[in-house]
Amino acid sequence: MNSANSDGGLRINFTRTKFVALRFKTVFFGFSEQMSSSSSDNATWLRRAALVGVAGVASAGVLYYILNRGRTAGSKKAADGGKALKADLNSLHKLSVQQLKELGNKCFSTKDYDDAIKVFSAAIERKEKGAESLIAICYQNRAASKEKAGSYTAEEIIEDCSNALKFNPSYAKAYFRRARYNEKAKNYQEGLVDVFCAVHLDEKLEQQGAQVMMALVCFTCHYMFLKRIRTANVKFFIYLFFNFQMEEIEKSRRKEWTESHKNKQGQRMPIRHEKVYAWLWKTVVNDALRNDILNFSGTPDSDYKKALQLVREKQFDAVCDVAEREEGDDRMPALLLAARFYGYANQPNKAEKQKELVKWRASKHLVLIELARNKEKILESVVSLAYLAAISSDLYNADFYAITAFRLVMYGEAHEAMKILQTTGVSEMPNLKLLRYTLEILANTDGNMVYSDLHNSIVQLEQFVLSLPNKTAYPISLLAKIYATFGNPEAIKYYDDVLKLEPNESVHLFDRSCIANNAEESLVYLEKCLALEPNHAEANLMCASLKMNEIGNKLTDFTRAKYDEMSAYMDRAEQTFEDTIDFPIVHGVFRLRAILDAKLEAASLFGII
Structure with a gap:
């Protein structure tokens, strides 16, 4: 209250001073003008000045009294209110x-x-x-x-x-x-x-x-x-x-899932198409097994060739069983094929067993690199590659470094991958160049970004992709991803070109859904993706998210059927869990599940479900 009174006094004093100064200014200039016009009227104007001055002081006094009285009344009223409040408190x-x-x-x-x-x-x-x-x-x-x-x-x-x-x-x-x-x-x-x-x-x-x-x-x-x-x-x-931040929910759910998942380790899981696509198109070139798949034609007259046909038809989950039945001349490549797909299906122990029977040293080492589950195991494989390259005259050397660099990038070891790519004599392979250009772009987005370097890196990638004599889907899709990342509208055009080349690859359909113009368009591509690969984890998560978006926040629009639909998407996504690196959005699945369960509980509280 004291500070309020003080502020009020200052305002009144300021107003009064301003008022008196104004009167003084009027008197002064009026007096000066009359002195210059006629000295005989001096006495008259002096009397007028005195009257005006007296009137001004009187007015200021009246104003001060009125304002001060109001302030005092306000203070008294506040004091009375405080007394009344205390009285009420004493008689609750x-x-x-x-x-x-x-x-x-x-x-x-x-x-x-x-x-x-x-x-x-x-x-x-x-x-x-x-x-x-x-x-x-x-x-x-x-x-x-x-x-x-x-x-x-x-x-x-x-x-x-x-x-x-x-x-x-x-x-x-x-x-x-x-x-x-x-x-x-x-x-x-x-x-x-x-x-x-x-x-x-x-x-x-x-x-x-x-x-x-x-x-x-x-x-x-x-x-x-x-x-x-x-x-x-x-x-x-x-x-x-x-x-949003829901780290604690994610941690607890991750712990629960890990405990419940222990008995699933080593069990066969649906094979993610992206893993097979990466092997066939993103990394190696000279792998004999890969070339058998890409060049296969005619009638599958052996179990090995039947397995190759299954790979071409994207029936990946059946490959292992068929390849293992091979007993003829193709026994070794068939076992190698089975080993690779056992690894893809979360059965590395079976993969280890099969690879020991394989005499194709180069292909065996490629499988070993892909089975590695951390940086140390991957780099251990590189040591053996140096010896193998020294005693071998084949062309697998570049494939080794390509798959090693690719796996290191997947495990977040971009700097180690760049070291591999800078190895003398191995960086001229197209897939290695693509990976190197991509890593240079990513390096320019970390920390202190230099826009000119970033621009030059993107231009280098663009020129290289467009200069390739054979227009294949993977280089174009990589360029489209970079364009999409930086908001270039050309991304849609390039993704459409990719889908013309490979219309039945779930990898491309999912990527295309990510740059759709609206939710409806995105769902169209996601549904096509899931028709080809029902257990595509990211596509299932994205579908569940978009379905929840359609419902919005009103619980009245949330039904048990919709909950079951979104929960089914989550269940399918979780079927592909192996480890964090093979399923980078595992945390997102847990968080969305938590939100979905919270919404179900809220709807149940109000009797909606």
């Missing part, structure tokens, strides 16, 4: 729940949070019949007062919010505050449920709900594909999935 037992609620709100507005807590507690203890909604408000307002007071635990505030919801199960603000404090208490899944409940009850909380979600959900995987879908009806969930 005489007040009704409604009166206590209003009194508590007054204490809150004057930042007397301890008094507010005392008053709201008295209202809660009153247990007045028919006042359930008022008691709910008092619980919620007491939680707000405890929040402002700053000396209460998250659990105490959560308890007040929960009690408010017992008296009013449709209290959006109570859900919202409880969501925030569930996050502080690390009750992340419960917080997600509360956010969905709050937004369902009050759409105005959607924006604030997104902010709370930022502390609950974080989809930090490097597949940021949904950000490219430019459509209004997916805006909230794009924001939700990719800018």
Whole structure:
């Protein structure tokens, strides 16, 4: 109050000084003008100046009195209000729940949070019949007062919010505050449920709900594909999935899955088409086994040739069993083919058994590199390659380095991969050049980006791809990915060219879905992708995300059938789990599952499902 009075006094003094100065200025110039016109009128003008001066001072005095009286009256009124508030606090037992609620709100507005807590507690203890909604408000307002007071635990505030919801199960603000404090208490899944409940009850909380979600959900995987879908009806969930923080939920679910997955280790899993595509087109060139597949024609008159035919028809899950049956002249390449596909199917032990029977040294080492599950194992293979290259006159050397560099990149070892690519005599192979140009582009996006270097690297890649005599899909798709990454609209044209060359590759269809103009177009490509490869993990995750986007935040639009549909996408995605490197969006699957389960629980609370 003292500071307010002081400020008011300063304003009055300033106004009064300004007023007097204005009068003084008028008198001075009037006096000067009259002195210059006629000295005989001096006495008259002196009298006038004196009168004006007196009038000015009198006016200022009146103004000061009026303002000061108003200020004094305000101070007296505030003091009287404070006395009345203290009187009310001393007679809480005489007040009704409604009166206590209003009194508590007054204490809150004057930042007397301890008094507010005392008053709201008295209202809660009153247990007045028919006042359930008022008691709910008092619980919620007491939680707000405890929040402002700053000396209460998250659990105490959560308890007040929960009690408010017992008296009013449709209290959006109570859900919202409880969501925030569930996050502080690390009750992340419960917080997600509360956010969905709050937004369902009050759409105005959607924006604030997104902010709370930022502390609950974080989809930090490097597949940021949904950000490219430019459509209004997916805006909230794009924001939700990719800018939120839900690390604790992901960690706990990852731990649960790891424990439950232990008994699945070594079991055969659906083979990801991308692994086979990388072997056939992205890395090696001279592998005899690869060439048998690409050059096969005619009637499959042996089990080995039947297995080759299965690879060409993309029936990858059946390759191992058929190849193992071969007993004729193609026994060795058949066992090598089986070993490779056992590795793809999450059965490395069977792959190890088969490769020992293989006498094709170069092909054997290629399989060994692909079976390596970390940087150290990959680089161990490189040591043996040096010896093999020294005693061999074949052309497999470049293939070794290509597959090694590719695997190192997959494990996030880009610098080690560049060392491999800089080995003398191995960098002229087209696939190695493509990988090197791509790594140079990625290197220019790390840390302090030099735009001129980045531009030059992209131009180099573009010129190289366009200069290749044989227009194959992989180089063009790589250029399209780089264009898409940097927002170049030419990406769509190049992806369409890729699909003309290889229309039945799930890899390309998924990539094309990532740069669709809207959600509907994206789903078209995703459905084509899943028709070819039902267990494509990223495509399943993306479909589930888009389906959830279609529903939006209103729980009334969330049905059991829709939950089952999205859950099925998640189940299919999880079937391809081997380790983090082979499934880089595993964390995203867990997070989306958590959101889906939270939405189901929220809908169940309101009897919607």
